Amino acid sequence: EIVLTQSPGTLSLSPGERATLSCRASQSVSSSYLGWYQQKPGQAPRLLIYGASSRATGIPDRFRGSGSGTDFTLTINRLEPEDSAVYYCQQYGTALFTFGPGSKVEIK
Amino acid sequence: EVQLVESGGGLVKPGGSLRLSCAASGFSFNTYTMTWVRQAPGKGLEWVSSISSSSSYLIYADSVQGRFTISRDNAKNSLSLQMNSLRAEDTAVYYCARVRWELRYLDVWGKGTTVTVSS
Numbered sequence: 001e002i003v004l005t006q007s008p009g010t011l012s013l014s015p016g017e018r019a020t021l022s023c024r025a026s027q028s029v030s031s032s033y034l035g036w037y038q039q040k041p042g043q044a045p046r047l048l049i050y051g052a053s054s055r056a057t058g059i060p061d062r063f064r065g066s067g068s069g070t071d072f073t074l075t076i077n078r079l080e081p082e083d084s085a086v087y088y089c090q091q092y093g094t095a096l097f098t099f100g101p102g103s104k105v106e107i108k
Numbered sequence: 109e110v111q112l113v114e115s116g117g118g119l120v121k122p123g124g125s126l127r128l129s130c131a132a133s134g135f136s137f138n139t140y141t142m143t144w145v146r147q148a149p150g151k152g153l154e155w156v157s158s159i160s161s162s163s164s165y166l167i168y169a170d171s172v173q174g175r176f177t178i179s180r181d182n183a184k185n186s187l188s189l190q191m192n193s194l195r196a197e198d199t200a201v202y203y204c205a206r207v208r209w210e211l212r213y214l215d216v217w218g219k220g221t222t223v224t225v226s227s
Contacts, residue, residue: 037214045203090213
């Protein structure tokens with residue numbers, strides 16, 4: 001089973017700054033099968049990125065996914081107050097889906 | 109509008125059973141793989157089970173294998189999760205989600221239904 005590790009656990013930034021979130025896999029992941037989700041308190045997760053770097057419908061271009069192999073990154077440029085949330089990476093491999101533990105982004 | 113609405117959650121004693129349902133609308137349900145994901149209180153997301161469009165392919169997380177059964181009724185645009193031998197650690201919000209199988213991501217999520225296993 002591929003284990004996903006996310007860092008940092010919590011990130012506190014000001015509006016307008018850039019957030020860089022890391023997702024590291026215990027073994028190589030197909031880039032095609034790497035996604036990122038945003039979850040705000042009391043809400044269901046929302047798809048942000050699929051295929052490691054493709055934005056989902058309606059996601060602003062401030063959100064950018066990159067990476068390959070075992071290292072993937074979600075970059076959020078020009079942070080806005082509504083970006084305050086927990087961000088999860090997700091992969092599919094060997095007949096199961098796994099999620100990372102999440103990174104919390106706080107906006108000061 | 110594409111929509112998923114879960115139901116069937118509630119309070120159940122350890123060892124008990126519960127059946128969750130997910131009603132789909134606004135898309136061709138019978139062409140999509142569907143999945144259940146859960147989230148324990150204050151914890152992260154955990155994939156539970158997935159079912160292919162024709163029900164020919166079922167997969168489960170090790171944590172629920174042998175206790176939970178996923179199924180679907182394409183005629184009724186409905187997804188189900190039969191949960192037996194429930195444990196305290198099954199307490200969670202259960203989400204159903206649509207899977208885009210070509211790239212293995214979950215693009216539509218329901219709002220979730222809460223399952224509490226407690227005596």
